[in-house]
Amino acid sequence: MKLYDYILSPSCYKIRLMAAILGVKLDIRPVDFHPGAEHRGPELLALNPAGSIPILEDGDLVLTESSAILAYLAALSGPEWLGGSAPQETARLQQWLSFSHRLTANLGGARLHQMLLRPGNIEAMQAQGVEALRELEAGLFEQRLRGMRFLVSERATIADIACFPYVALAPDGGISLDPYPNIRLWLRAIRSLEGFIEMPGIHRLHELKPDPHPAGLEK
Amino acid sequence: MKLYDYILSPSCYKIRLMAAILGVKLDIRPVDFHPGAEHRGPELLALNPAGSIPILEDGDLVLTESSAILAYLAALSGPEWLGGSAPQETARLQQWLSFSHRLTANLGGARLHQMLLRPGNIEAMQAQGVEALRELEAGLFEQRLRGMRFLVSERATIADIACFPYVALAPDGGISLDPYPNIRLWLRAIRSLEGFIEMPGIHRLHELKPDPHPAGLEK
Known part of the structure; x- marks a missing residue:
């Protein structure tokens, strides 16, 4: 299974993260997104005319939307x-998958x-x-009540x-x-999830227990 | 089940269409989207801070993304x-649901x-x-081959x-x-679907068989 990937892309990271958690091995094909704009070159446009990454290839199947790739994995x-x-x-699953597209536009747009x-x-x-973060905060609060x-x-x-990913990186966009x-x-x-x-x-997450052998105190 | 609805909104029509096909009865609450901008008024913003319709209410559940409402129905x-x-x-289901969000922006944006x-x-x-229509055409061609x-x-x-809906209404946006x-x-x-x-x-679809009693020929 081949992933067309860019290390700094939150959308590509979604796929790497899901695969790591599930123990799925990906064949990573790095794309020179910046500064090369390789996603807008002929090889990648033939795979995805929309000119975006990630792209997942598995045999004949080509998926170009991160939600679809997550669902497939x-x-x-x-x-x-x-x-x-x-x-x-x-319904809630689709609600938040749709919401994630808006995050790409607003939090992702601010970050770019x-x-x-x-x-x-x-x-x-x-x-x-x-506005999106307030909505997410309210949704998570309701979930907590349940x-x-x-x-x-x-x-x-x-x-x-x-x-x-786009939420975790919101500060990169000044939020x-x-x-x-x-x-x-x-x-x-999420950062505590196995894998x-x-x-x-x-x-x-930082280790919260003190290091039993801190460097400065050795000997 | 209450749908906050606007008759000319393709996204609201998705929900009415799905409900009609499934035989689900909706309590339609018309929203004065244009010219009143009621979706940006206090009552609707309290339900959906993103200020969009459709909104579906079913008891405690409030859904504000059309893909989520379709999945729920x-x-x-x-x-x-x-x-x-x-x-x-x-994967294909999620791929085309994600794609539908892009249609809202490009075909829907041109229409508005x-x-x-x-x-x-x-x-x-x-x-x-x-570009999106070309992608859809290619996807449907592949499906036809299958x-x-x-x-x-x-x-x-x-x-x-x-x-x-956004595809069918593309000509409204000059496409x-x-x-x-x-x-x-x-x-x-789709226009042939029962319901x-x-x-x-x-x-x-127009009836293709001739009317056995055309008005002009009566008597």
Whole structure:
């Protein structure tokens, strides 16, 4: 299974993260997204005329939407990541997958503007990003009232993976996460998942127990 | 089940169409989207801070993304509309649901610009709309080679319903459907579905058999 990937892309990281958690081995094909704009070159446009990455190839199947790739990996290797079949769960999963597309536009747009000087109305993207974070905070608060730590149920699903990277990297776009305690708890819960991997800007949880052999005190 | 609805909104029509096909009764609450901008008023912003419609309320559950509402109605009343559980089908369903969000931006954006003078770069939206239609045409052609008339399998799913209205209304945004034979066959296949309902600009298939009692020839 081949992933056309860019290390700094939150959307590509969603796929690497899901695969790592599920134990799926990916054949990573790095794309020179910046500065080379290879995703807009002939080889990749033939695979994905929309000119975006990630792209997953598995035999004849070509998937170009991160939500679809997450669903595919889960269906293959961990169907419990697709949520339960109760109508409310099915609906919540789709609700947050759709929401994740808006995060790409607002939080992702603000980040590209700040990091790569991508043109765009930064104030508008930041304002929409803050609105989206408030919505996410309210959704997670409601889930907490139901005794659930994740967006769809008491366990993580592809909806959590789909929303996680752009939220975790919101500060790169000049948007603070300080006002959102439920979001910060949720980010920690995802970073605690078995099999979690990092990307630049998103790190493992710090070890909270003191180092028994701190370097400065040796001998 | 209450739907906050606007008769001219393709996204609201998705929900009315799915409900009609499934035989689900909706309590329709018309929203004065234009010119009143009621979706941006206090009552609706309290339900959906993103300020968009459709909104579906069912008891405690509030859904604000059309893909999520389609999934909810299908899970309640016609799970076969969610596609099969084979990983490739799960993936294709999500691929086209994600694609439908892009249609809202490009074909929908062009239509709002032409019909309601909504600001925006009309040339860019039309160019992206044409790119999306080419992608859809190619996807439907591949499906036809597999012997399938619809986007995900040989029967229609929520992905077809999600993509249908903005495509059918593309000419409202100044984008012709003439170059896309597979799209035109697919539009006819959806318009032939049992329970199909119209919206302004999207009509039932004409009866092809001659009227046995044409008015002019009576008596």
